[in-house]
Amino acid sequence: MKKTWWKESVVYQIYPRSFNDSNGDGIGDIPGIIEKLDYLKELGIDVIWLSPVYQSPNDDNGYDISDYQAIMDDFGTMSDWENLLDEIHKREMKLIMDLVVNHSSDEHAWFAESRKSKDNPYRDYYIWRPGHDGEAPNNWAATFGGSAWDYDEASGEYYLHLFSKKQPDLNWENPKLRNEVYDMMKWWLDKGIDGFRMDVINFISKAEGLPDGPNPHNKKYGDGSQYFMNGPRIHEFLHEMNKEVISNYDVMTVGEMPGVNVEQAIEYTDASRDELQMVFQFEHMDLDSGPEGKWDLKPLDLRDLKESISRWQTGLHGTGWNSLYMNNHDQPRMVSRFGNDKEYRVTSAKMLATFLHMLQGTPYIYQGEEIGMTNIRFDSIKDYKDIETLNYYRDALNEGKSEEDIMQSIYTKGRDNARTPMQWNDEVNAGFTSGTPWIAVNENYKEINASKAVHDPDSIFHYYKKLISLRKQYEIIQYGDYELLLPDHTEIYAYTRSYEGKKLLVLTNFSDQEQVFTKPGELQFDADQVLVSNGVVASLETDEVVLRPYEAVVYLGE
Known part of the structure; x- marks a missing residue:
């Protein structure tokens, strides 16, 4: 097995809006991240994965990008970002950026041009189709609810958006579009970044004809995932990306890939195929979901988790490489989900960390995980910010579900569980901001905070520090x-x-x-x-x- 730096690294994900606010506007920012780099260095982190900081109207918290080569005003300036990269490298850590190229924002200049007319040179940068008898081109549901198509009155056609209607899908069948993406990737790599985490990258190839998806529950919309997950040209596109861009730099790549199985992941991560190094798979994240998806709650059976993790550990061994995670910006807090966030919060957080960090693969720590931050239960739906959560609440009410059941699903699985501000100390707003935070702070911050954890040798923080140190010390943990x-x-x-x-x-x-x-x-x-x-x-x-x-x-x- 070839030994490489990214197999031996531990990654820390920063969700910048919720990490640390330096200027009191209630929103985390890049100067705020710089203030906390020594904290991450003390923990033992090798690589920081920075969730999107690009220019964005913020419909989906930065995953709707209007300019791939500019920094969102909320987060600071390009000069701030360049300073961040310098400060990370000074501490002998690395930085990987989020690459969001399945879709852009509808406020991106490409889309503004694309919707002007059917013969605009940028029209084919997106996926436009005429309707059928006054209906959308197919029955696909969008991930955030509703139809995956939105009608544009000016041109009389629909555009595809697998997520929000403000996130139109890019047309990867167009070589000009692909070259634009590759040029943008080179621009960031030439600035000195150390790789990319690629958002829903296995969605970029859609099946020819965009057929209707199955609809076994007779809902308003069908499930088109078999026609856009791991599509017909996905390996061709990723191999081309590797050849044109990735292979020319010593960087790490990890592709977020919902719906990928072990056999497909081997193809994506086999070094001889020159595609990606790792994938984020979701199989273990779906084990506590019922047949109707993530909001359909069911208890986790530990035997299912064993079967899933073991299949990935043995399946990729020697050929591909695993990414190891139990939570991120899209998932609930792991100690609330898989442990016990009340009586045994500290013990169960340490147990889960042990389980994960002793596996083969590259561990990913999500901000606050290392101090045992927990899920949030806001009193009102009005306190929630996440577009997926708010759309689910509206749609589920319309389908006749009880508010009590809907809120229980949100308390358990909502993405805002991961997005409450990082709890730095026991001062106002947990030390996150001197202003009004963009989303409320978890009330348990006086008990759960980084300052307290750093000063307690028996804390979750110091336990993570030890696990990270052991991984660097023993090759059996890395490669066994x-x-x-x-x-x-x-x-x-x-x-x-x-x-x-x-x-x-x-x-x-x-x-x-x-x-x-x-x-x-x-x-x-x-x-x-x-x-x-x-x-x-x-x-x-x-x-x-x-x-x-x-x-x-x-x-x-x-």
Whole structure:
């Protein structure tokens, strides 16, 4: 297996609007990020992934870009951004930027031209179609609710938007458009960035003819995903991008790919194919969703998580490479979702971190995860900001669902759970801003904040710091083989890693009850071989070990 810097790195995702506000306008900004770089350096971070800071009307919090080569006024100036890059590199960290090229903003100059007339040179930069009998060209639903098509009266045609109607999809069938994207990527790479996280990059190739999608629940709109996820020319486009741009720089790439399976991910990440290095897959993020999607809640069965993670760990081993994450800006807080954010918040946050950071792959930490930030429960829908959440609330009410059930889904799965301001200290607004924050701060900030965590040697922060340090110290954590133990146990997730004659045993209790781990006969470990634990070290000198609620322990032996 080829060793590379990005396989050995730990990444920290910054959602800039919610990270740190330097000027008191209630919105996080680039100078605010610079103020906190030493905090990230102390944690041990190698790479910062910066969510979009480009010019944007902000319909989808910056994922609707109106100018790919300018900085949003809310966040600062290009000079601020250049200073940020310099300060990151001075600390021997790297910076990867978000690449959002499945769609642009409808306020981008390309789209402004495109909608002027059917024969405009930019018309073919987007996906325009005539309607059928006064209806949209097909039945596809948009991800944020409603139809994936919007009618443009001036030209008498519809344009495709898989997300908000202010996010028209770019037409990757057009080579001129692709070259514009590649030139823009080179522009940023030549400024010195260290790679890209690519937003829904497996959506860029659409099936010819854009057929209707299935509609098994007889809803207003159908599911067109089979015609735009992992489409017919996706590998061709990514290979071309790699050839024209990525291969000329020593950078890391990770593609966000909803709906991708192990076999497809191998094709995307196999180094011999010259496409991407990693993908963000969503299989483990969908295990607590029912048949109607993310808002359809169901309890997580730990056996499903084991089966999924194990398939990815063994499937990509030696060929591709895994990205490791349990939350991000689009997902709820992991300690609230997979742990216990009340009685066992600290213990379960450490357990989840142990489980994740001992796997093979590149770990991604989402801001606030390292101090155990939790989900939010706002009193009113009026306090929520996320477009997906607000559209779901409206549509679900119209479908006759009860407000109580709708709010429970939002409390559990809404994206604003991840977007409340970073909790820096116990002062007003958690030290995020001296003004009025753009979204309310979680009320638990006096108990949960970075200042308190940094000064407490037993905190979640210091536990993450240790996990990151261990990953750099032991190649077995970076490159070892993975093997699942006890696949049918409903509360314990146990696995081994093996590398060059050494073996790592990882035991994690995902429950609030004591659990007994019975050691397979061939495993030989004792208490002297504990690498890290979130509790009193359990001895493995007998055949059984009792794991306390949410306990995690890692042994290293021969």
